[in-house]
Amino acid sequence: MSKLEFGPMPDAQGYFGEYGGQIIPPELQAVMNDIDKAYEEIRQMPEFQDELKTLFADYIGRPSALFHARRLSEKLGGAQIFLKREDLNHTGAHKVNHCLGEALLAKYMGKTKVIAETGAGQHGVALATACALVGIPCEIHMGQVDIEKEHPNVVKMKILGCTLIPVTRGTATLKDAVDSAFEEYLKDPQNYIYAIGSVVGPHPFPKMVRDFQSVIGEEAREQFLSRFGKLPDYLTACVGGGCNSIGLFTAFLNDEDVQMVGVEPAGKGLDTDQHSATLTLGKPGQIHGMKCYVLETEDGEPMPVHSIASGLDYPGVGPQHSYLKDLGRVQYATATDQECLDAYMMLSRVEGIIPALESSHAVAWAIRTAPTLSKDKTILINISGRGDKDADYVAELLKL
Known part of the structure; x- marks a missing residue:
């Protein structure tokens, strides 16, 4: 490779x-x-x-499982979807x-x-x-x-x-x-x-x-190679600040054949001011002691941002993500609040796994993308956290 x-x-x-x-x-x-x-x-x-x-090993419960989402893959058609189950860690993320x-x-x-x-x-x-x-x-x-x-x-x-x-x-x-x-x-x-x-x-x-989060990708790489003798074709994870995604991506950065996609919150739409799509619509700036892509107002202040997922509503992003975007090594996509909610419910009802709203952004990208790929392709999603914390909020939104 x-x-x-x-x-x-x-x-x-x-x-x-x-x-x-x-x-x-x-x-x-x-x-x-x-x-x-x-x-x-x-x-x-x-x-x-x-x-x-x-x-x-003994407190968190690592390595976290690598799960083949067979029913979701079959429902969508196209690529086979796998989940890195960080939601099973002690504390749920x-x-x-x-x-x-x-x-x-x-x-x-x-x-x-x-x-x-x-x-x-x-x-x-x-x-x-x-x-x-x-x-x-x-x-x-x-x-x-x-x-x-x-x-x-x-x-x-x-x-x-x-x-x-x-x-x-x-x-x-x-x-x-x-x-x-x-x-x-x-x-x-x-x-x-x-x-x-x-x-x-x-x-x-x-x-x-x-460095501490890179254990995610190191495990996933070893698990995939051990089970299938090859690496996944696509990796995807949500991006707010970006630690779960950089944790997954780091072990694969040198593997040119592995495509990586970070998924940002499009919120209520990229054509509104209700989103947190920093890498998609931001520009290089400064925030919290670092230079990175930033969403700014006309006055140069950090923009008030929005996401259905509380862990992603940040107007900056990790500097390494900013660099990887400029290099073209990682592609950055978006998912709206509605796509996120739909993905949250689909994974819950098709696989019995309730993902965090943050992770649901990456699930939404996979749901969108899998049908466009052939069945021999593989997508690995980092399920960065479990959705118990969001269940009441989602139930209220969807009137469940």
Whole structure:
């Protein structure tokens, strides 16, 4: 199979091509460089890797299953659809992969508090879980709109012992939660650590989160080769900040024959201002300490964005995704709220698997695409989380 070659991602300054970096005050750059240095040292420690590997297996339940969605494939005709079942992880999503890594890193660094933001609540639940396991206090900032949409996850976070901070400013969603959490972190960056919930923010966070999430693609690659003697033809995953998708894509980047598609929220339509299609309609800019594609207003401010999926309504995106878009290595598509809802219900009723609304964007792309491909082609979807958290919200929308 044909191979591609890439340079370092990121480079020594934390850039993926022209994207990434540390667009932050010099004093904060020093703190970030300390985290980077500690991360590079600690990740090489056999005891850190052994503890993480054991927790991945015995606590999260890795490797996650690779499932052939035969009934969905038959219903759609065309390509065979496979699912990487991150929804079966402890806490119900991929987020626990990097949260365990970040909590362990905080413990090894001697930090006294872990701070984070959450959108759909999956990152918040996963981090609260990891901090309970490691024994470090945890503070989660969450937009009030998302608190109301994601009640089950809010309850779980409280049960797990985290301090939940409601954010009512701005649109009261993910971007505002990031702002609020970062402000709290800046009060004592020597003793606190900000456990960013995706492959975003200043260097080294896009690299660190990617590294912890890359287990998804490493497993999928090995599973597919072992069972079929070949790699999938297409990979697809939803993209908000982009950690579940970069986790799947990383192991396949050098495989030229594997096509990769990240699916962004088209919301109520790309012709409206109610979407979060950052890579599709945004342009290079700056947000939250990094350079990446950004959706901006005419005044150059981050645009208020929308998605039916709380975990995807972010006006920026991971710098590595921005770079991979420019290189043409990954294609970026969109799915509307309605397509997402339809995919959520179809996978639930045809395969008995209720996907998160976030993951349903990738399912929607596969539903659209599979019938256009021949039956010898394969599509692997990353089911990044389970849809229990969305069930009441979907039931209300669909009047079930």
